[in-house]
Amino acid sequence: MGLSLSAATAIIGVSVLLSIEFMVANVIPTMTDTNDSFDEMKDRAVEQMQTDITITNITNNSLGPPYDLNITVENTGSIVLETSYFNVLLNGTSQEFTCSETYLYPENIVYFNITNQPNNGRLKIITDNGISDYFDYVIS
Amino acid sequence: MGFSLTGTHVVYFIASVIIASAVSGVLVAVTNNVNTSLSETGDRVQTQLDTDFKIVNDPNNIPNITGYYRFYIKNIGGRKLETTNTTFNLFVDGEIISTAKYNFSEESIQVGDITTIYVVNSEISSGDHDLRVVGPQAVYDEFEFKI
Numbered sequence: 001m002g003l004s005l006s007a008a009t010a011i012i013g014v015s016v017l018l019s020i021e022f023m024v025a026n027v028i029p030t031m032t033d034t035n036d037s038f039d040e041m042k043d044r045a046v047e048q049m050q051t052d053i054t055i056t057n058i059t060n061n062s063l064g065p066p067y068d069l070n071i072t073v074e075n076t077g078s079i080v081l082e083t084s085y086f087n088v089l090l091n092g093t094s095q096e097f098t099c100s101e102t103y104l105y106p107e108n109i110v111y112f113n114i115t116n117q118p119n120n121g122r123l124k125i126i127t128d129n130g131i132s133d134y135f136d137y138v139i140s
Numbered sequence: 141m142g143f144s145l146t147g148t149h150v151v152y153f154i155a156s157v158i159i160a161s162a163v164s165g166v167l168v169a170v171t172n173n174v175n176t177s178l179s180e181t182g183d184r185v186q187t188q189l190d191t192d193f194k195i196v197n198d199p200n201n202i203p204n205i206t207g208y209y210r211f212y213i214k215n216i217g218g219r220k221l222e223t224t225n226t227t228f229n230l231f232v233d234g235e236i237i238s239t240a241k242y243n244f245s246e247e248s249i250q251v252g253d254i255t256t257i258y259v260v261n262s263e264i265s266s267g268d269h270d271l272r273v274v275g276p277q278a279v280y281d282e283f284e285f286k287i
Contacts, residue, residue: 004152004155004156004157005156007153007156007157008159008160009160012160012167014164015164015165015167015168019167019171022175023175026175026179027175027178030179030182033182034182034185034189038189040190040218041190041192041218044216044218048216082252085252087212089196089201089212091201092197093203093205093210094212094254122198122201124198126196128252130196130214130216132196134198
C-alpha cells in the first residue's frame with residue numbers, strides 16, 4: 001500500500017513538475033514579447049506627443065502657372081523627424097515631393113518642393129507619426 | 141493467504157500506477173492546451189499593441205477621381221500592415237461598406253508608409269460623414285469629413 005502510494009505520488013509529482021516547466025517556458029517569453037510591444041506602443045505615444053510641425057511659409061519658384069511651390073516647414077516639437085516618411089496633400093490629394101534634408105531637427109526648418117500646382121490651395125503636411133499642419137496659400 | 145496478500149498489493153500497485161498515469165496524462169494535456177491558448181492570446185495582444193494607423197486626409201477635400209473617393213491610411217504602428225479587403229472593414233455613418241465597393245492601392249504597407257483606399261463614390265452622398273476604418277485585431281481609426 002505504501003509503495004503504491006509512493007509510486008502514484010511520484011508519477012503525479014513528475015507530471016506536475018513537467019507541466020509547470022512547460023507553462024513557465026511558454027508564458028515567460030510571451031509575457032516578455034507582450035511587454036516589449038507595450039513599451040514600443042508607449043514610446044510611439046510619447047513621440048506623438050513630442051511631435052509638432054508648423055508650415056511657416058510657401059513661396060513660388062517658377063514663372064507659372066502652373067507653379068512650383070517651395071514650402072518651409074519648422075520642427076516645433078522636440079524629436080527628430082525623418083522627412084522621407086512625410087506626406088504632402090494639396091487640396092486633399094497626395095503629392096510627390098522633394099525635400100532639402102533627410103532629417104528635420106527640433107527648431108530647424110526644411111524646404112519641401114512640389115511642382116505644377118495651382119496659384120491657391122490648402123496644404124496639409126503629415127509627419128511620419130501622423131502629426132500634421134495645414135496652410136492656406138495664394139500666389140499673387 | 142500469503143500469496144493472495146502479495147497479489148492484492150500488486151493489484152493495488154498496478155491500479156495506482158494506472159490511475160496516476162491517467163491523471164498525469166490529463167494534467168499534461170490540459171496544461172498543453174492552456175499553454176497554446178496563452179501563446180495565441182499573447183500573439184493577438186502583441187499584434188493589437190503593434191498595430192496603429194491613421195486616416196490622414198484633409199477632411200474638407202476628399203479627392204473624387206474617376207468615380208472613387210480616395211482615403212489615405214498611414215501606418216503609424218510598429219509592424220507591417222496587410223491592407224486588403226479581408227483585413228480591413230469600412231463603415232460610413234455606421235453602415236458597413238461591401239468589400240466589393242472598395243480596394244487598396246497596396247496589399248501591405250511598411251511602418252511610416254501610406255496607402256490609398258478607393259471607395260466607389262456612389263457609396264457616399266454629399267454632406268457630413270463619419271468614416272470608421274477597422275483593421276487587424278479590431279484596431280480602428282475614425283474620421284469625420286465633408287463631401
